[in-house]
Amino acid sequence: MRQVRSGGLLIEVRGDTAQVEAIRAEVARSAGEEVSVKSLQAMTMVEVRDLDQWSTSEEVSGAINAATDADQAAIRVLSIRQQFGGTQAAVILVSRDVAGKLLASGRLK
Structure with a gap:
């Protein structure tokens, strides 16, 4: 726990x-409504390749949710772009623990 330059309090958990x-x-309940409490976490970008040409961002986030049991709101599809051969690639932003589970599973269905 330390004080930052702006005068706020930083608690690392x-x-x-x-x-x-x-x-x-x-902490938010104890501090009251006049104090803003934010939580930050490390995020990781993951590229999902070889999607069919009709895949949507909702389908990609749903498949990631099914594979990792992550919260749907924690999965953010940044972009889906066309690749050669009628396939697509998606770039997603997830937390590090979800990215680890995703890489351990290997494939999405």
């Missing part, structure tokens, strides 16, 4: 997103 969110909610 290690753990999964559920633990961080629980601590954030408790």
